[in-house]
Amino acid sequence: MLRWPTLYAHQALTKTEDRSYDPFMAEEMADFDRLIDRRDTSSSKWDKYAGTDILPMWVADTDFLVPDFILNAIRARLDHGILGYTITPPALTEAVLDWLRHQFDWQVPAEWLVWLPGVVPGLNLATRASGQPGDALLLNTPIYYPFLALAANAGQTMLDSPLHDSQGRWEFDLDHMGALVDGFHGRTGVYMLCNPQNPTGRIYIEDELLALGQFCCDRDLVLCSDEIHCSLLLDSPQPHIPIAALDPAFARRSITLLAPNKTYNIPGESCGVAIIPDAGLRQRFIGARNGLVPHPTVLALAAATAAYQDRSTWVAQLNQYLAANRDLVAQRLNALPGVRVNQVEATYLSWIDIRPLALSAPLAHFERYGLGLSDGAQFGLPGYVRLNFGCPRARLIEGLQRFESAVRAL
Ligand SMILES: Cc1ncc(COP(=O)(O)O)c(C=O)c1O
Numbered sequence: 001m002l003r004w005p006t007l008y009a010h011q012a013l014t015k016t017e018d019r020s021y022d023p024f025m026a027e028e029m030a031d032f033d034r035l036i037d038r039r040d041t042s043s044s045k046w047d048k049y050a051g052t053d054i055l056p057m058w059v060a061d062t063d064f065l066v067p068d069f070i071l072n073a074i075r076a077r078l079d080h081g082i083l084g085y086t087i088t089p090p091a092l093t094e095a096v097l098d099w100l101r102h103q104f105d106w107q108v109p110a111e112w113l114v115w116l117p118g119v120v121p122g123l124n125l126a127t128r129a130s131g132q133p134g135d136a137l138l139l140n141t142p143i144y145y146p147f148l149a150l151a152a153n154a155g156q157t158m159l160d161s162p163l164h165d166s167q168g169r170w171e172f173d174l175d176h177m178g179a180l181v182d183g184f185h186g187r188t189g190v191y192m193l194c195n196p197q198n199p200t201g202r203i204y205i206e207d208e209l210l211a212l213g214q215f216c217c218d219r220d221l222v223l224c225s226d227e228i229h230c231s232l233l234l235d236s237p238q239p240h241i242p243i244a245a246l247d248p249a250f251a252r253r254s255i256t257l258l259a260p261n262k263t264y265n266i267p268g269e270s271c272g273v274a275i276i277p278d279a280g281l282r283q284r285f286i287g288a289r290n291g292l293v294p295h296p297t298v299l300a301l302a303a304a305t306a307a308y309q310d311r312s313t314w315v316a317q318l319n320q321y322l323a324a325n326r327d328l329v330a331q332r333l334n335a336l337p338g339v340r341v342n343q344v345e346a347t348y349l350s351w352i353d354i355r356p357l358a359l360s361a362p363l364a365h366f367e368r369y370g371l372g373l374s375d376g377a378q379f380g381l382p383g384y385v386r387l388n389f390g391c392p393r394a395r396l397i398e399g400l401q402r403f404e405s406a407v408r409a410l
Contacts, residue, residue: 027313032064032321033392049372055399056372060198060349062265062390066303067314070264073306074299086298088115095308096258096273102311103231106245112277114286117296118270119228120146122257123192125293126274127154129255129284130222131189138181138221139192140172141380142199142351147192147226148380159184160380163200165353168343170200172208174215181219190222191215196229196240199351199379199386201344203236209243213250222281224255228272229347231263231315234323236345244275251277255285260307262347263315265390271296271304322348325389325396332400336407348390351376355383357410369406371399 038046045056093110100106116122123146127137133155139147140163151158159180163170181188193212195204204212216223223243230240244254259272276282296304329350330341338356359365362385363375376384387403389396 030064030067030314030317032318033394034065035392035394036063036065038063053370054367054372055370055395055402057388057391057399058372058374058386060262060347060388060390061267062348062388063392063395064265064318064390066265067310067312069310069312069314070266070303070306073302074269077299077302083298086295086301088295089301089305092301092305092308095305099308100242100275104240104242104245106242108275112275112282114274114276114282114289115296115301116257116272116274116289117294117300118261118267119226119257119259119272121289121293122255122272122274123147123150123224123226124153125285125288126192126222126224126255126257127151127156127190128288129281130224131156131187134186136181136184136186136188137190137192138177138188140177142376142384143192143194143379144198144226145378145380147194150192156189157184157186159188162381163197165342170197170202170342172212174211177215178219181221188219188221190224191219193223193225193243195225195227195243196232196346198229198347199349199374199376199384200342201347201349201351203233203238203240203345204243205238206241206246209241209246213243213247216253217249221253222255223250223253224257226257228257228259228262230258232319232322232348233346234319234326234344238345240346244277253278253281255281260304263318264303264307264310266300266303266307269297269300269303271300322390325391325393326350328393328396329387329389329400333403336404338410339407348388350387350389352385352387353383354385357407359410366403366406369402369409371402371406 045059045061049056097108100108127150136157136159137151138159141160161173161177161180163172225243227242242256244251244256256275261267261270276285326344333339333341340353342351344350366373374386376382
């Protein structure tokens with residue numbers, strides 16, 4: 001598969017094979033070290049701990065400033081002065097199609113796109129578009145917690161085939177997945193994939209995706225793939241591969257969900273897109289959306305347009321900074337007894353095994369030492385915590401010190 005060396009600095013280097021080439025040379029460096037006070041801004045992340053000294057490292061947004069090219073696009077739209085009902089700007093459609101071609105060599109016609117105010121509504125619509133109440137949905141835990149509510153939200157049954165930790169490489173078990181589907185007394189409508197995977201930070205490789213796609217074909221399942229973290233590849237030589245781009249047979253049964261929200265830290269200006277090649281499935285998805293799920297807002301669309309038009313090195317710089325944060329988390333926390341940090345290939349989230357610490361209430365324990373984490377139980381796997389390292393290094397170091405104090409106190 002061809003990929004343009006636009007986003008990832010290390011790929012650009014490999015591609016040119018010119019060791020003197022510096023992809024950042026011509027551009028201003030983003031200042032990811034800058035500390036910005038987010039208290040009293042109605043931030044979900046920070047206001048959860050308002051009035052306390054607890055450092056929030058839980059929900060997946062970062063403490064980095066949104067790049068100027070996005071802020072300027074929002075300002076320009078705002079300056080018009082009228083914020084009426086809106087359609088999707090043609091420039092956004094053009095930008096996302098171009099981006100898909102450049103990043104993944106994936107040719108997507110405009111009519112496959114359905115715009116959404118974020119990816120989570122898309123997950124819920126995909127569940128309803130591919131099954132009826134009483135049907136089942138298949139997934140693998142641990143997984144981003146809104147996945148765990150999808151079946152219940154739609155009156156369906158959740159079939160969970162847990163991932164296995166094979167020395168930090170979390171793997172699915174196709175035999176077990178097949179047995180769950182076969183053992184269910186009714187129909188299973190959809191398999192829900194999260195790639196790159198939240199919370200384990202894995203990027204699935206081509207062979208795994210081929211096996212998953214074939215599994216969905218064999219069982220006649222809709223294949224819904226949440227790929228929101230696809231640009232946060234840190235320094236992994238492993239590319240992101242959209243599963244639907246691998247095989248037309250996978251594409252025909254696929255719903256791929258994308259958004260610029262995580263990469264550019266704009267989840268509060270949320271805009272997402274579903275790519276649905278099959279016209280019938282797309283119509284069911286749109287039918288489930290109508291009247292219930294609003295169109296993205298004017299400002300969200302302006303932000304998303306600027307994001308998908310971005311061909312700068314901002315994301316490469318971000319990934320480079322995040323990779324160093326990831327390494328620091330691993331270096332400091334792996335030195336602690338009873339703590340094991342999973343290697344993160346993508347995302348800015350560390351998945352940390354603390355089972356040997358035998359904490360009955362892990363969140364409360366870390367909060368007592370001034371650190372706000374996410375509990376693995378929320379993702380379907382107790383005994384783990386998730387730490388968000390998407391923040392300036394100084395703040396991360398403070399958080400790691402608190403983590404260390406919390407463990408040493410035991
Ligand atoms: C895998 C995954 N999907 C979706 C979302 C949320 O997407 P949105 O805010 O666009 O609904 C997140 C946020 O952390 C996520 O990690």
